[in-house]
Every structure is written in structure tokens, then in C-alpha cells.
Amino acid sequence: MKRIFEVQPWNVVSHDFNRAEKRLQESMTSLGNGYMGMRGFFEENYSGDTLPGIYLGGVWFPDRTRVGWWKIGYPEYFGKVINAINFIKINIALNGEFIDLAKDEITGFELNLDMKNARLTRSFTVEKGTVKVVVTFERFLSVAQKELSVQRVRLxxxxxxxxDVKIISAIDADVKNEDANYGERFWEVLQTDQKEQSGSLVAITKANPFGTPRFTVGAEMHHRTALQAKVAAPAHDKEVVNGFSGKLVAGSEIDFEKRVIVVTSRDYHTQNNLVSAMNAISEKxxxxSYDELFDAHRAIWAERWEKSDVxxxxxxxxxxxxxxxxxxMFSTYYGEDARLNIGPKGFTGEKYGGATYWDTEAFVLPFYLGVAEPKISKNLLKYRYQQLDGAYHNAKKQGLKGALFPMVTFDGIESHNEWEITFEEIHRNGDIAFAIYNYTRYTGDKSYVLNEGSKVLTEISRFWADRVHFSKRKQKYMLHGVTGPDEYENNVDNNWYTNYMARWTLAYTLQVLEEVSQEQAAVLNVTEEEKQLWQDIVDRMYLPEDEELGIFVQHDGFLDKDIKPVSEIPADELPINQHWSWDKILRSAYIKQADVLQGIWNFIDEFTPEQKKRNFDFYEPLxxxxxxxxxxxxxxLASDLHDENKAVEMxxxxxxxxLDNYNNDTEDGLHITSMTGSWLAIVQGFAGMRVRDGKLHFAPxxxxxxxxxxxRLLFRGRLIEVGVDTNGVSLELLEGEPLTVGLYGKDVELVAQSSVFV
Structure with missing residues (x-):
């Protein structure tokens, strides 16, 4: 497998500018600070193939989805993140010729993402006639001042x-999404202000027919340089520019610094307030200096790495x-704003619309529980609670009771336009319930589950109780017309994972109802008849199983397919989603991702080693x-089964x-929500971390x-360091009260500032 970036422990570096892989490089050098983010596209105009993208947390647009096959229950719009105003634009001319790396021949190219300090640098040498100039760009998005973007260019x-040097710095609102229809633009400029060395622009998203909020965004740029300010005319009426020029003497260098303050109507609700905020932050x-701004930014990243580095x-x-x-992950989300969540592409691309999926509850929350303070994970739970009204709306549109949390959303309303995903992949209701349990189990904090969480659980349970149907023939409750986590199996009956999660949610809700206060019970107003029905569903839920194979069956009819391992697919037909028709994929037995095995992972201690092995050995080869x-x-699961080779491969x-572009799709953007998987694979996999009855266990x-x-692992007010080498396992309690943990099944006492070695 060819790697376009060098392998280094703290840096993502390339010395090869390959124009054919420009988008891939852009994805992998993305930056973010939780408030905003951007792909690693160039500051200067690039006439070749590129995917410029700057995205602002919580800023989106409802795209029309009504089509000829629209049916009752379809969402009215498809929510999508929109490309924000391009505020990093810097064009450079040397002796009157603007740099364009799509055309210019360069030497000494280096692209370097410094992960330790969250800064991107790019340098190259331009040689044209007698001109030989080294150009170096630096940029970072401050985590110390979330609204601040900082760039520096050195010539x-x-x-x-x-x-002769000329620099044109701009804020440009004439941008579009690549997936927009007919070059559609989303920004309307409200005001501009252009001074000698600074400028600002305020724009609003265009009107939409669905009544969702319009977003106003302001960007204000300031510059520092020894070059002389020079009047420059905007290229169009959606742009503000500042021009600078001067002479770059032989053997000398010049710095050019650009700072931009970016604010949105999410925080400042009037245009005047927004402008005032930009001015205030600029003054602050x-x-x-550049170094002082960078040091404040770097210090916060150092704190994050101190807690979480592996x-x-x-x-x-x-x-x-x-x-x-x-x-x-930390560039995308660090929990400061409970109104925000994590899209599968984060700030790195347009795909998946930039919205919230079930990935957050299933994969992201267990990661943040271990690497950051509990309030960050709690904010992820609050995000769903705050959107309960949207979940009621989604269920009602299907003629169902309770709450159906959306598959894809910005505001709680379902905004995805594939029926088999949107209204069949309803297992996400169970995943959201499981996240509440996961948070409670890990932190020991019941304040959420006994209050807001109990409301979420109750409304999800009401949905499940209405969505199931009772088979008189089998005397079992069933769920027909669903899609499980494996999206290569649509519109199936009795997906084992979905049925299991529905049953578990009902049982867990009944347990929580026994613990809530009388006041909260009155708010929830769950009747005895409801409780009896929920318990009956728990007792008689149908879970497909094959006794001969000793496995849980992914769904009714799965075993009637042509069961062949992936190893029999010709190599030139992989990945199948880029070579096979959708019809062929749906008729095959090939599985996109863990489905039955997802449920076994969720409840890994609830199944016997034999059950885990039989199911893993059957489903993984498919x-x-x-x-x-x-x-x-x-x-x-492979680690749990002591299959080291498979565990390391995965x-x-x-x-x-x-980094290695396994699925040949990284140029669209990074797979942000799945990035937690590498941490989970080490901590839950190789180190065997489990929480059982409030106690931490390891089996590394x-x-x-x-x-x-x-x-390092945060657990109930403690910071624990786990080390595993050829000599054994060491555990050290770095912060917090003494703690008893399980290590290979035996209790070990951890005391602050002392180590245990086994």
C-alpha cells in the first residue's frame, strides 16, 4: 500500500506534491478547534482539482428533498453543512506573476501537520528566471480563543x-458546496467594510421555505507586515480585500501575518451585536504577538495530550x-458547547451532510468517557435531550407514539432522504438509550439518568412498544421492515441487533423507573398498563437464533443467502461498494460492518466465550x-477471544x-467518528478494560x-496510567483517591503516586 505521507510519531509530513492526490492531502491535513474547521486546501488560488472547505459548528442549510417518489413520512428537507466564507485567502505575486501550484514548477516542497501543537505548515521554493523565493505558510485555529484563525506567510x-512582492488578502463569500445543485450559492452579503490594513464582511444564509433559522456569519481580518498597504479592488461584490506590496531584497525575508475573527448568529443574535463582538475580540x-497567540493555543493542546496520549x-x-x-477527534469536538455534536466527517468534508449520526452514542461517547472530564460526555447526552421535541415529531410522522431520534440531524428533526436508512435504521433509538447506561455505568453518576435521561428512556420505550407487533403464530413480539447496523441488508425482518436493543431498552427503562423520585415519576406518567406491556415485550421478544450453528441470526432469511467468505471475492472487485451494483450487494450475504457483533460488543460480559467465538467465527469472514x-x-472481540493476529490486523x-486510505474514499474527508475506534481497540481490546459493577478491570x-x-484513563475522579511491555503490566494512580481495580481477575490496590507492577 503506497503511503503519501511519511510515517512519523507526531507529524503527518509529505515532501511530494502530487497534484493527482491533492484532495487526499487536503483531507489529511485538516484543522479544527471545535468551533470551526477547514480542509488543508491552499491559501492561494489553485487552478487544478481541489475541494476547498471551511465549516462552522452548527451552521447548516435545509436542502430540498421532495422528489417524484416522495411518500408520507419522508423528511421535508435534507440538512447539510455548507461551505463557509473563505477567510484564509492569500494570493502572492512575485514580479507580477501570481503563484499557482497547479502550474508552477517548484522544489523543496514540504507539507507538515504538527499534531502535537495543532499547526499546519507548507513550504516550497519558486524558481522563475532570476527569481528564487522560499514561500512558507503557517496556520492554526486557536483553541484559546475559539473565534480566532491565525496565518503567517514568510518569503x-x-x-x-x-x-517585487504583491499580496492580496481576502474574505470571500462567493463560495459553493461541491454537491450543490447547479452551482447554487448559499451566502448573501449584508455588509462589508474595507480599511487600509483590515476589512470585514457579514453574510447571511439565503432564505429557505422550511422555517429553519438563517445563520449570519461575520469575519474580520487584520494584518501585520512590513509591506506597504496598497488599495486593491475586490474581484466581485461578495469579497473584501486588502492589498500589500514591497520589494524583497536579495538575501532577505519578509513576514506577513493575517488574523481573522469569525463569529456567528448562534452566539450573537443581531447584526450589530455580531459586529461588536468581532471588534471586541480583535481588540482583545x-x-x-503571533508567538503569544500560538503559545496559548499550544498550552491547551499540551493539557489534552497530557491526559490522553497513547x-x-x-x-x-x-x-x-x-x-x-x-x-x-479533539480538533472536531471537546465538549465545550452542548449545542454541538460530531458529524462523521467533522470539519473535513461535505459528505454525510456534516450532521449528527448514531456514531456519537455508539462510538464517540465511550471514548470521551476515558479521555476527558465527564461533563464532556454528559453534554453529548444533553444534546439529545434538548432535541426531544424533534424526536416526537419524527415518531408522529410515522404514526407512532413516543420519540424516534433522528438518524441524521442538526436540530432533532430527521433530515436524511434515504428511506431504508432514515426510518428503518431505528436501532439508533437503542444506541441512544445505551449511551445513557454507558455513561451511568462508567461514571457512577446517576444525576442524569434519574432526571433528563429517564425522560429520554421513557419516550424511546413508548416508541418501541408501539413499533413492535405481536405474532400470534409464534407468540412473540417482532420488528419488521428495519435496517440494522449492516446497511448492506435493507428492509429486513427481525434484525437481531435491533430486536435485542429494543428489548434491552425496555428492561433498562423499567429498572430506572424503580429508582426515580416521586416527582420525576409524576413527570414521566408511565401507567401500570404501559409497564405491564413493556415487561411482556421483554419476556417475549423474538431473537432469531440457529441452534445447529450456535449463532444469533442477523435477520430472518439471512441464512438462506449464498454464504461465501469475503476471501472468495476477486481482489479487483473490492471494495464492493465501488464495483458492484446496489442490487448485487443487497442480494449477497456480505456484511458492511459489525451487526450481530455490535450487540455482543455492547454487552460483552453477558455472553459466554463459546457464544462470542461461534458468532465471531461465522460473521467476521463475511x-x-x-x-x-x-x-x-x-x-x-478478537482480543477478547485471544486472537491476537486478527486483533492487530483490525x-x-x-x-x-x-492515513492509508483503506477504503479509497478519504479524499471526500476523514472518517472522524470512527477515529475513536483505534483508542477503543487498544484500551478495550489489547488492555481488556471493562467496567463491572462499578469496578475497573484490565487483562492486557x-x-x-x-x-x-x-x-492514561480517567475513571471516577482518578487518572490512571497503564503500561504494558515485555516485562509485564504496570498500573499507576496519578491523581485521585485510592482505588481497587481488577487485573487478570485479581484485586489490585492503587494508591496515588505509587505503581503496581505485575
């Missing part, structure tokens, strides 16, 4: 002659993979792993899915390819 003249940062010795590719995934969410679950896939092994691995 160094290596030639023997002076060079104006007296700080160190691997003996396998640099594995080390780079886990750090890349941690870096991109799995093409064409979902980014697949490999991590298989790595954890870890390598999940940790380097984007060291992959043969590695010399050592080490990670």
Missing part, C-alpha cells in the same frame, strides 16, 4: 536580484495512527469492513483507515509487533 529571497488579541514503542505506524485519530465503524469492534485498519496483552504501549 525568503534566495536569488541574487530583488523581487491585538496586543498579542504511547506505542516498536511500531511507528501504529503510533502515528492513534495520535492522528486523537488529534482529529464482513467486508466497508464501514469505517467496523474494524474497531472486530479488534476488541487495529491497524481502524488506526490508519485514513502486548502485540508481538510492539515493544510497549502506555495510555
Amino acid at each position: 525568503k529571497n534566495l536569488g541574487s536580484d530583488d523581487v 488579541t491585538d496586543n498579542l 504511547k506505542i514503542e516498536g511500531d511507528v505506524a501504529a503510533q502515528q495512527g492513534i495520535r492522528f485519530n486523537l488529534f482529529q 464482513t467486508v469492513h466497508e464501514s469505517s465503524l467496523s474494524a474497531s469492534i472486530h479488534a476488541i 487495529y491497524e485498519r481502524t488506526s490508519r483507515l485514513d 496483552f502486548l502485540p508481538k509487533k510492539w515493544d510497549k504501549y502506555q495510555f
Whole structure:
């Protein structure tokens, strides 16, 4: 497998500018600070193939979805993230010729994403006639001041002659989404202001017929440079520009710094307030140097790494993979804003519309529980609670009671336009319920589940109780017309995972109802008749199983398919989603991602080793792993089954899915929500971390390819460091009260500032 970036522990670096892989490089050098983010596209105009993209958290647009086959129950619109105003634009002319790397011949190219300090740099040498200038770009999105984007350009003249330099810096609202219809634009400019060395632009998303909020965005740029300000005319009426020019003397260098403040109507509700906010933040940062701004940004990243870094010795590719995934996760979300969530592509591309999926509850929350303070995970739970009204709406549109949380959303209203996903992949209701349980089990904090969480659980349970039907023939409750986690199996009956999660949710809700206060019980108003029905469904839910094979059957009819392992598919037909028709995929027995195995992972201690092994051995050979969410679950289960080779194979896939472009689709953007999988594969997989009855347990092994691995884990007010090497396992309590943990089935006492080695 060809790698376009070098393998280094803290950096993603390339010295090869391959124009054919430009989009791939852009995806993998994306930056974000939770508030906003951008692909690694160039500051200057690039006339070749590129996918520019800047995205602002919570800013989206409802795209029309009504088509000829529209049916009752379809969502009215498809929510999509929109490409924000391009505020990083910097064009450079040397002796009157603007740089365009799609055409210019360059040497000394380097593209470097510094993950430790969250900064992107790019440098190259332009040689034209007597001109020989090294151009270096730097950019970072401050985590110390979330509204701040900082760029610096350094020009160094290596030639023997002076060079005339011209720089045009712009804020450009004439942008579009690549997936927009007929070049549709989404921004209308409300006001512009252009001064000698600064400028600002305020724009609003265009009107829509669905009544969803319009978003106003303001960007204000300021510059620092020894170059002289020069009047420059905008290229069009949606742009604000500042021009600068001067002479770059032979043997000298010049710096050009651009700072942009970006604010939105999510925080400032009037145009005047928005402009005032830009001015205030600019004044706050104006007296700080580039180095001071960067040091404040870097210090916060150092704190994050101190809590969460995973160190691997003996396998640099594995080390780079886990750090890349941690870096991109923290760049996308760190829990500061409960109104935000995590889209599958984060701030790195348009695909999947930038909205919230079930990935958050199933894969992201268990990761944040271990690497960050509990309030961050709690904000993910609150996000759903705040959108209960939308969940009621979604269920009502299907003629059902209770709450159906959306498959895809920005505001709680379902906004995805594929029926088999939108209203058949209803297992996400169970995943959201499981997240509440997961948070409670891990933190020991019942304040959410006994209050807001009990409301969410109750309304989900009301939905399940209405969605099931009772088979008189089998005397069982069933769920027909669903899609499980495996999206290569649509509109099936009795998906085992969906049925299992529905049954479990009802049972868990009944348990929680026994614990809520009288006041909360009155709010929930669950009748005895409801409770009796829920218990009857729990007792008589149909779960397909094959006694001869000893497996849980993915859905009715699955075993009637032509069961052949993935190894029989010709290599040139993989991935099948890029070579086979949808019809052929649906008729096959090939599995996109863990389905039955997803349920076994959720409740890994509830199944016997024999059950886990039989199901893993049956389903894994049928799995093409064409979902980014697949490999991590298989790595954890393989570790649990002591299948080290398969566990390491799946870890390598999940940790380097984007770095090595496993599924040939990373140019669209990174697989952000699945990036938690590499951490889960190490912590739950290789280290065997489990929480049983409020107690932490470990059963680590060291992959043969590695010399050592080490990670830190937050658990109930403690910070624990776990190290595994060829000599054994070490546990150290770095912060917090003494704690008893299980290690290979035996109790170990951890006391602060002391280590236990086994």
C-alpha cells in the first residue's frame, strides 16, 4: 500500500506534491478547534482539482428533498453543512506573476501537520528566471480563543536580484458546496467594510421555505507586515480585500501575518451585536504577538495530550495512527458547547451532510468517557435531550407514539432522504438509550439518568412498544421492515441487533423507573398498563437464533443467502461498494460492518466465550469492513477471544483507515467518528478494560509487533496510567483517591503516586 505521507510519531509530513492526490492531502491535513474547521486546501488560488472547505459548528442549510417518489413520512428537507466564507485567502505575486501550484514548477516542497501543537505548515521554493523565493505558510485555529484563525506567510529571497512582492488578502463569500445543485450559492452579503490594513464582511444564509433559522456569519481580518498597504479592488461584490506590496531584497525575508475573527448568529443574535463582538475580540488579541497567540493555543493542546496520549514503542505506524485519530477527534469536538455534536466527517468534508449520526452514542461517547472530564460526555447526552421535541415529531410522522431520534440531524428533526436508512435504521433509538447506561455505568453518576435521561428512556420505550407487533403464530413480539447496523441488508425482518436493543431498552427503562423520585415519576406518567406491556415485550421478544450453528441470526432469511467468505471475492472487485451494483450487494450475504457483533460488543460480559467465538467465527469472514465503524469492534472481540493476529490486523485498519486510505474514499474527508475506534481497540481490546459493577478491570496483552504501549484513563475522579511491555503490566494512580481495580481477575490496590507492577 503506497503511503503519501511519511510515517512519523507526531507529524503527518509529505515532501511530494502530487497534484493527482491533492484532495487526499487536503483531507489529511485538516484543522479544527471545535468551533470551526477547514480542509488543508491552499491559501492561494489553485487552478487544478481541489475541494476547498471551511465549516462552522452548527451552521447548516435545509436542502430540498421532495422528489417524484416522495411518500408520507419522508423528511421535508435534507440538512447539510455548507461551505463557509473563505477567510484564509492569500494570493502572492512575485514580479507580477501570481503563484499557482497547479502550474508552477517548484522544489523543496514540504507539507507538515504538527499534531502535537495543532499547526499546519507548507513550504516550497519558486524558481522563475532570476527569481528564487522560499514561500512558507503557517496556520492554526486557536483553541484559546475559539473565534480566532491565525496565518503567517514568510518569503525568503534566495536569488541574487530583488523581487517585487504583491499580496492580496481576502474574505470571500462567493463560495459553493461541491454537491450543490447547479452551482447554487448559499451566502448573501449584508455588509462589508474595507480599511487600509483590515476589512470585514457579514453574510447571511439565503432564505429557505422550511422555517429553519438563517445563520449570519461575520469575519474580520487584520494584518501585520512590513509591506506597504496598497488599495486593491475586490474581484466581485461578495469579497473584501486588502492589498500589500514591497520589494524583497536579495538575501532577505519578509513576514506577513493575517488574523481573522469569525463569529456567528448562534452566539450573537443581531447584526450589530455580531459586529461588536468581532471588534471586541480583535481588540482583545491585538496586543498579542503571533508567538503569544500560538503559545496559548499550544498550552491547551499540551493539557489534552497530557491526559490522553497513547504511547506505542516498536511500531511507528501504529503510533502515528492513534495520535492522528486523537488529534482529529479533539480538533472536531471537546465538549465545550452542548449545542454541538460530531458529524462523521467533522470539519473535513461535505459528505454525510456534516450532521449528527448514531456514531456519537455508539462510538464517540465511550471514548470521551476515558479521555476527558465527564461533563464532556454528559453534554453529548444533553444534546439529545434538548432535541426531544424533534424526536416526537419524527415518531408522529410515522404514526407512532413516543420519540424516534433522528438518524441524521442538526436540530432533532430527521433530515436524511434515504428511506431504508432514515426510518428503518431505528436501532439508533437503542444506541441512544445505551449511551445513557454507558455513561451511568462508567461514571457512577446517576444525576442524569434519574432526571433528563429517564425522560429520554421513557419516550424511546413508548416508541418501541408501539413499533413492535405481536405474532400470534409464534407468540412473540417482532420488528419488521428495519435496517440494522449492516446497511448492506435493507428492509429486513427481525434484525437481531435491533430486536435485542429494543428489548434491552425496555428492561433498562423499567429498572430506572424503580429508582426515580416521586416527582420525576409524576413527570414521566408511565401507567401500570404501559409497564405491564413493556415487561411482556421483554419476556417475549423474538431473537432469531440457529441452534445447529450456535449463532444469533442477523435477520430472518439471512441464512438462506449464498454464504461465501469475503476471501472468495476477486481482489479487483473490492471494495464492493465501488464495483458492484446496489442490487448485487443487497442480494449477497456480505456484511458492511459489525451487526450481530455490535450487540455482543455492547454487552460483552453477558455472553459466554463459546457464544462470542461461534458468532465471531461465522460473521467476521463475511464482513467486508466497508464501514469505517467496523474494524474497531472486530479488534476488541478478537482480543477478547485471544486472537491476537486478527486483533492487530483490525487495529491497524481502524488506526490508519485514513492515513492509508483503506477504503479509497478519504479524499471526500476523514472518517472522524470512527477515529475513536483505534483508542477503543487498544484500551478495550489489547488492555481488556471493562467496567463491572462499578469496578475497573484490565487483562492486557502486548502485540508481538510492539515493544510497549502506555495510555492514561480517567475513571471516577482518578487518572490512571497503564503500561504494558515485555516485562509485564504496570498500573499507576496519578491523581485521585485510592482505588481497587481488577487485573487478570485479581484485586489490585492503587494508591496515588505509587505503581503496581505485575
